[in-house]
Amino acid sequence: MSPLLKACVACQIALMAHAACGQDVRPPLRARRMTASEIAQHPALGAIAGTSGLAGIRTLVLVGDPTRPGMYTIELLVPAHTRIAAHEHRDERTAVVVSGTWHFGYGRTADDASSKSLGPGSFYTEPANMPHFARTEGEAVAVVITGNGPTDTRYEIQSKANQATHGSQP
Template identity: 40%
Template sequence: MKSIFPLLFCAMTLITQAGTAEAQDAGGPMQIIVATPQQLSITESASKTVGVSQVGGQSAKVLYGDPTKPGLYTVLLHLEPHKRIMPLSHPDSRFVTVLSGTFYVGFGDTYNEAKLNRLPAGGIYTEPANANHFGETRDEPTLVAITGYGPSGTSYANPADAPGAVTK
């Protein structure tokens, strides 16, 4: 029998932590969101979302909290097919659930395809604070939910790998 923990965590994340930063900041009640991955619309560019890789071909939506401030947050991240994220880390520990598609993740200071772990929908992994990790998508788009306790940020193991880095 397969473990249902990943799917339960996914549901818990979407139902109990879903809301908007505005509602939390205003002290208002958390919004209720019940949705399948197919019903979620993630259209905002990830370029302004703190705590994600900023690789082109990503879109993100903050469901709860504010990753720039102390406190719990959840971000939905949509990655297009054939996207590679070079080794990076975050100052906060995070829990990631693959909601749809397949994500490949590995850990270390340099990208190494042999270290990639295949995670289909329902797969989970953790990102301990300051642990370099890397990932990629292959032939399908992928949607992941990232939950952490901010403030967050992103530091590339090799600064030249950061999107928008100027190389000489």
């Protein structure tokens, strides 16, 4: 066997072993059913991986762990009059608005004119590494987000004053 062929076979074996190991990293999805009242009683967290980090936003981890490989689902409970500046996540995410009106847009800067008003039942995506922003007006909003961890949050403008504000009128 030629040295080149040996190297190719060794690379293929290494790639197959890596792929097989990668499959074992993700924990299997557990069977889980929760009523709306059970979700409401679920312990809420503050800033966790994949959230804005903004004080006042409550996060419920419904399934999985956003900091580890594998699927996760979180619910964000966002107070009225909240702005979340443009940011991005490393993973692809999908979301459904559960209650309230969520003003959501894509772009490197939060621009009210380019956001779209999404009411209960509305769906949107957060493509990996695509900047997006959001805000609430006079009512709180609940959004359920599903992604494939690990996730993170990177703001377009890193200044704390520009990251996000809570309690200010849009």
